Amino acid sequence: MLRTRTSSVYLLLVILLMSAFVLQACQLSPSLPTPTIPKTQVSPTTAEPQPASPTLAPTPTSQAAIATILTETPAPSPDLAQQIDQVLIDGVDWYVGIQPMNGERLYARNNEESFAPASMIKVPIALVVLKILEYRGDTVEDIQSYGIGRNFSELLEAMVVHSEEPATETLEYFARGENRLRNYLDWWGLRHTTFDPRRSTVEDLLLSLELVNSREALNDEFSNYLLELMGKYSENDKILLGVMMDQLPECAFYNKRGTLLNPTIVSDMGILKCGNQTWYLVIAGTPAIDSTANFEDIQASIEDYGRIFAAYVQEQISSD
Secondary structure (H helix, E strand, C coil): CHHHHHHHHHHHHHHHHHHHHHHHHHCCCCCCCCCCCCHHHCCCCCCCCCCCCCCCCCCHHHHHHHHHHHCCCCCCCHHHHHHHHHHCCCCEEEEEEEEECCCCCCEEECCCCCECCHHHHHHHHHHHHHHHHHHCCCCCCHHHCCEECEEHHHHHHHHHCCCCHHHHHHHHHHHHHHHHHHHHHHHHCCCCCEECCEEECHHHHHHHHHHHHHCCCCCHHHHHHHHHHHHCCCCCCCCHHHHHHHHCCCCEEEEEEEEEECCEEEEEEEEEEECCEEEEEEEEEEECCCCCCCHHHHHHHHHHHHHHHHHHHHHHHHCC
16 A cells, blocks of 8 residues: 555656646747847937037937927918018029017028028027037136137127128137037038038028027027127118118117128028017028129118018017
8 A cells, every 4th residue: 555655656746747847848938138229339310419529419308399390380471471572572592481489480482492591601600619618618708718719709709790701710610520510400400501512591590590599509698698699789780681670679689691792692680579579580582593683682672571571570569
């Protein structure tokens, strides 16, 4: 009887061992961990730009805000659009955009076509230069004490206020270091703004004005500093879009003109602030092929456009 019981125990152990072996064979092998991608292999289109030391790319929050601006659908104001169309003379390639800070597009013409913006491109350059200086930890007081040849404050004023080309070349060269200029422009959404040759679009220039005013690109101190430069009085402030201020003395206009004689380019862009309302304006004209339009013709047309828009703004203010 003891032998029988012992045999039963052995048989039970054999059955248990075989069952365990079968269960183990049926189990799936553990999955391998997903390999991580080193930062150096991340695609440049998705990675944060890495400007030259010591700089840093803007935060993702600013990129999200920009995306909203770029996807807005233009909805022109019929009355305003008709009046503008009447004063923009024929024989000129026009590039125009009017964008309220909070609202639908009021007017757009050739807004996505690349063109030579003359000195208007100096606003994007100033944005990048100030962003680099901001990340270094500089203040407005700091940039008045060091620079390249001249201090950075003097260089920026010469470029933005007086459109001085040597100052512009110095600051552009500084911003280009380790591809910082291109990286920042791409990060902010100014992908159609280039420097060899200097070209941009109405959309990019409107966006650059939005970046200055909304403080999405720079901190408050440097945003205010750039606005102050754009608002400084200089010669010829009463021409081009400056004519608006005769009708809008209670408003403030922060602008950057751009003019060339060869090739002929007449342009102006700026931020118009009237009380709690703000508009971004870009306009540029260059003679079309085989056109007889000259610099003075285009300037007069832009000034007529400015007076029409000033009248529109007066109506908006009075009904506010």
